[in-house]
Amino acid sequence: MIDTSMYQYMIQNPKLKYIFFGGKGGVGKTVMAGTAALWAAQSGKKTLLASTNPVHSLSSLLGQDVFGKPTMVKGFPNLTAYEIDTHDTIEKSKNEIREKIAWFLKFADIKTKADEFVESATMNPAFEESAMFENMIDLMFDDEYEVYVFDTAPTANARRLLGMSSVYEMWVNKMVQSREEAASLKDLLSYSKKKKEKDPLMGYLLNLRERMHNAKELLTDDSLTSFFFVTLPEALPIAVITRFIGWFKEFNIPVGGVIVNMLIDKDSVKQDTPDFVKNRVAMQEEHMQTIWNEFDGQVRAILPLLETEVCDTAMLKRMADLLFAEN
Numbered sequence: 001m002i003d004t005s006m007y008q009y010m011i012q013n014p015k016l017k018y019i020f021f022g023g024k025g026g027v028g029k030t031v032m033a034g035t036a037a038l039w040a041a042q043s044g045k046k047t048l049l050a051s052t053n054p055v056h057s058l059s060s061l062l063g064q065d066v067f068g069k070p071t072m073v074k075g076f077p078n079l080t081a082y083e084i085d086t087h088d089t090i091e092k093s094k095n096e097i098r099e100k101i102a103w104f105l106k107f108a109d110i111k112t113k114a115d116e117f118v119e120s121a122t123m124n125p126a127f128e129e130s131a132m133f134e135n136m137i138d139l140m141f142d143d144e145y146e147v148y149v150f151d152t153a154p155t156a157n158a159r160r161l162l163g164m165s166s167v168y169e170m171w172v173n174k175m176v177q178s179r180e181e182a183a184s185l186k187d188l189l190s191y192s193k194k195k196k197e198k199d200p201l202m203g204y205l206l207n208l209r210e211r212m213h214n215a216k217e218l219l220t221d222d223s224l225t226s227f228f229f230v231t232l233p234e235a236l237p238i239a240v241i242t243r244f245i246g247w248f249k250e251f252n253i254p255v256g257g258v259i260v261n262m263l264i265d266k267d268s269v270k271q272d273t274p275d276f277v278k279n280r281v282a283m284q285e286e287h288m289q290t291i292w293n294e295f296d297g298q299v300r301a302i303l304p305l306l307e308t309e310v311c312d313t314a315m316l317k318r319m320a321d322l323l324f325a326e327n
């Protein structure tokens with residue numbers, strides 16, 4: 001039995017501002033993000049629905065082009081949607097890194113072209129994720145909305161993104177420390193009274209450290225942030241969120257609960273219902289048992305498999321009535 005529904009959870013957490021949905025591909029994360037954003041907007045909050053997923057699906061879900069810039073969603077005055085141009089972000093990050101590296105090479109009097117370093121620094125998947133993370137926290141720090149719902153990439157799991165903020169902080173601390181040591185050594189050895197050279201890298205590192213620290217503060221505050229995990233009553237999606245929830249708890253990232261999606265209505269099964277449907281219903285029933293065992297007290301909603309895909313705002317409204325049902 002559900003003891004705290006999604007609706008009750010929202011009532012109990014009135015300051016909730018950053019909402020995320022995680023889970024295996026295809027379980028309904030994008031639909032849930034759209035549904036939650038629409039519900040928040042309809043309950044009077046200025047809401048941003050943002051996708052940092054390189055494969056976007058908000059435009060088709062909303063039936064409106066929201067790529068590249070925050071766009072008001074037609075018919076919902078409080079709702080803005082935004083598919084971030086990941087290609088653009090990555091290019092910007094690359095340029096930023098190119099500048100830093102060029103500066104450093106000049107500083108250290110190394111005559112190698114920066115490009116080779118830039119390629120090796122940016123040719124890995126973590127770089128892309130890190131750029132997406134920057135995008136996300138930029139939006140959060142701009143603080144233009146009362147509620148943010150993020151549609152995150154299924155593979156770029158959010159735990160790594162947040163884990164990264166700890167790693168970043170450690171790394172930046174180390175860098176700052178060794179640069180301070182180097183600077184004081186330089187002072188000690190310097191006979192000239194020449195004014196100290198300004199160190200642009202230091203400024204950058206301090207700024208990065210502060211941003212990471214602030215992001216972590218927001219993302220680990222359970223009155224502000226919640227990650228909800230979406231699953232189907234099937235073995236693999238359950239295994240995926242079990243693992244995620246374990247990781248998140250380890251990192252003190254607030255877990256809002258579990259949403260079970262696409263449960264087939266048992267009452268629709270009749271004598272003449274084809275066997276494959278009957279079998280599927282029986283299978284789902286078994287997996288529901290696992291869900292109750294594994295996520296007792298954390299299940300926030302159980303949503304039915306609808307007749308069609310969820311592909312417009314009318315269907316999202318219908319989903320919102322189900323996801324945030326008041327009883």
Ligand SMILES: Nc1ncnc2c1ncn2[C@@H]1O[C@H](COP(=O)(O)OP(=O)(O)O)[C@@H](O)[C@H]1O
Nearest residue numbers: 025026027028029030031262304305306309310
């Ligand atoms: N309760 C549901 N009933 C019917 N179709 C659904 C339901 N939830 C999601 N869908 C459909 O399932 C597909 C996958 O959903 P999506 O939100 O894109 O998953 P994800 O973002 O996790 O990959 C979409 O076509 C969506 O419209």
Ligand SMILES: [Mg+2]
Nearest residue numbers: 029030057151
């Ligand atoms: Mg999706």
